Amino acid sequence: xxxxxxxxxxxxVGEATYRAEIASGTTGSGAIKGxxxxxxWPLTFLGIWPVSxxxxxxxxxxxYYGSTDLQVRxxxxxxxxxxxxxxxxxxxxxxxxxxxxxxxxxAFTGRxxxxxxxxxxxxxxxxxxxxxxxxxxxxxx
Amino acid sequence: xxxxxxxxxxxxxxxxxxxxxDDTGFYMGAGMGYSQLSINEHKLDRLIDDxxxxxxxxxxxxxxxxxxxxxxxGVDGASWSTSPGSSPT
Numbered sequence: 552x553x554x555x556x557x558x559x560x561x562x563x564v565g566e567a568t569y570r571a572e573i574a575s576g577t578t579g580s581g582a583i584k585g586x587x588x589x590x591x592w593p594l595t596f597l598g599i600w601p602v603s604x605x606x607x608x609x610x611x612x613x614x615y616y617g618s619t620d621l622q623v624r625x626x627x628x629x630x631x632x633x634x635x636x637x638x639x640x641x642x643x644x645x646x647x648x649x650x651x652x653x654x655x656x657x658a659f660t661g662r663x664x665x666x667x668x669x670x671x672x673x674x675x676x677x678x679x680x681x682x683x684x685x686x687x688x689x690x691x692x
Numbered sequence: 693x694x695x696x697x698x699x700x701x702x703x704x705x706x707x708x709x710x711x712x713x714d715d716t717g718f719y720m721g722a723g724m725g726y727s728q729l730s731i732n733e734h735k736l737d738r739l740i741d742d743x744x745x746x747x748x749x750x751x752x753x754x755x756x757x758x759x760x761x762x763x764x765x766g767v768d769g770a771s772w773s774t775s776p777g778s779s780p781t
Contacts, residue, residue: 556717558767565759567729569736575748583740583750587731597767623740627748636743662721672731677739679731683761687723 556597558611564589564671564681573625573633581633583625589671589681591617593646607652615646619672638676644668652689660689722764729757 569585595613602608623636650664664685672678733755741750 556767558765560763560765562763563761565727565729565761567731567759568756569740569753570756571737571740571750571753573744573748574751580751581748583753585736585740587729587736587755621736621739623743625740625744633745633748634740634743636740660719660721662723664723671729674735675739677731677736679729679757681727681729683725683727685723685725685761685763687721687763687765689719689721689767691717691719 554599556599558593558595558597558613560593560595562591562593562615562617564591564617564683567679569623573627575627581625581627583623583634585621585623585636587619587621587672587677589617589619589642591615591642593666595646595648602651605654607654609650609652611646611648611650613646615642615644615668615671617642617644617671619676619678621672621676640673640676642671642673644671658691660691662687662689718766718768720764720766722762724760724762727759727761729759731755731757 566586566588569587571583573581573583575581593613593615595611597609597611599607599609619640619642621638624632625634627633646668648664648666650662653661655661666683666685668681670678671681736755737750737753
């Protein structure tokens with residue numbers, strides 16, 4: 552199994568913020584605020600290609616088990632809450648990425664990577680593609 | 693919950709071989725980044741519009757899709773050299 556590794560991570564995908572106005576003929580305009588967030592656990596396998604003494608490149612593929620959360624609250628023109636929505640659903644998706652490692656000391660490695668997942672979320676929570684540039688510090692035992 | 697089941701299965705899958713091998717190149721890391729989520733705004737509008745009481749509708753919706761993801765991870769790189777500057781052996 553040369554040039555291979557397995558990796559389990561906790562990944563917080565982040566949060567998107569939703570804002571809108573509510574049009575109503577009787578109580579004036581209101582406002583809606585919402586958040587869409589996702590976090591989960593990518594389990595991936597890495598194929599590693601050494602580039603030089605200090606640098607490696609790699610690609611990863613795997614599965615992401617995550618949870619998508621949509622929270623929405625809306626108030627009308629009088630300040631009364633007229634809608635609250637909370638949806639939480641699990642997501643299983645393909646997870647992939649490519650990147651490079653810089654082994655700058657015996658114990659520490661710096662990593663730059665692009666990660667991606669298609670269509671995170673579902674019809675109940677809303678969904679979107681995930682493209683992520685991430686920098687990591689790795690400690691070797 | 694499916695997520696919890698998946699997590700437990702993943703931990704078992706990852707931890708089993710790592711514990712069984714003496715020469716594991718186990719390492720851990722943490723990182724932070726930048727992402728553009730590309731959430732389908734029309735779908736989100738429909739979901740929220742459907743939840744509104746009758747006689748009300750959404751206008752001027754906007755989604756800020758910039759996010760700051762972060763991660764922590766552990767790796768079982770049993771065959772990956774742990775010496776700096778050397779290739780896997």
